Amino acid sequence: MARISEIVRTTKETDIICRLNLDGSGESQIQTGIGFFDHMLSGFARHGFFDLELRCNGDLFVDCHHTIEDCGIVLGEAIKVALGDKAQITRFGSCILPMDETLIQCAIDLSGRPYLGFHETFQVERVGTFDTEMVKEFFYAVSYSAAMNLHIDQIHGENAHHIIEGTFKAFGRALSEAVSMDPRVHGVLSTKGSL
Numbered sequence: 568m569a570r571i572s573e574i575v576r577t578t579k580e581t582d583i584i585c586r587l588n589l590d591g592s593g594e595s596q597i598q599t600g601i602g603f604f605d606h607m608l609s610g611f612a613r614h615g616f617f618d619l620e621l622r623c624n625g626d627l628f629v630d631c632h633h634t635i636e637d638c639g640i641v642l643g644e645a646i647k648v649a650l651g652d653k654a655q656i657t658r659f660g661s662c663i664l665p666m667d668e669t670l671i672q673c674a675i676d677l678s679g680r681p682y683l684g685f686h687e688t689f690q691v692e693r694v695g696t697f698d699t700e701m702v703k704e705f706f707y708a709v710s711y712s713a714a715m716n717l718h719i720d721q722i723h724g725e726n727a728h729h730i731i732e733g734t735f736k737a738f739g740r741a742l743s744e745a746v747s748m749d750p751r752v753h754g755v756l757s758t759k760g761s762l
């Protein structure tokens with residue numbers, strides 16, 4: 568069965584459409600109006616081998632907050648819907664990803680219980696028109712709407728572009744592992760019987 572989803576979400580702040588294929592090839596069409604955020608989302612898709620189409624028409628005349636947060640909500644929802652009953656998935660995924668001086672650790676449990684652990688620090692307030700404080704907000708939104716346990720830790724890093732890009736790539740790779748199918752799993756990988 569195809570693990571795909573389509574989410575449409577419209578509020579007074581943002582208008583978003585998202586199509587996700589968990590078993591894709593890394594192709595993406597991203598259009599959020601925030602160049603650096605587009606760059607990050609395409610890196611997530613590429614390194615997770617997800618096909619992702621994400622278009623957002625947001626209130627960027629206010630600032631980048633609503634657009635980034637709402638894209639996180641919608642991406643998390645798209646992951647949750649595409650996963651369906653989570654039968655046969657590996658469930659856990661992790662990645663330690665280097666990018667020049669930066670080293671990022673990302674660990675995921677698709678447990679059905681939302682939690683974000685986030686430890687990164689930035690020396691600048693923004694990269695392009697992307698506010699660095701929105702990295703945490705984005706992953707908080709993803710973790711809650713996908714109902715995943717997500718831990719992101721900056722082991723090393725100085726350059727904000729590297730830290731954020733390393734985080735999105737590490738998240739892509741960790742999620743790719745967590746959603747991968749394990750033929751040894753019958754039903755769902757939980758002693759409780761559900762995820």
Ligand SMILES: [Mn+2]
Binds near residue numbers: 606728732
């Ligand atoms: Mn880059």
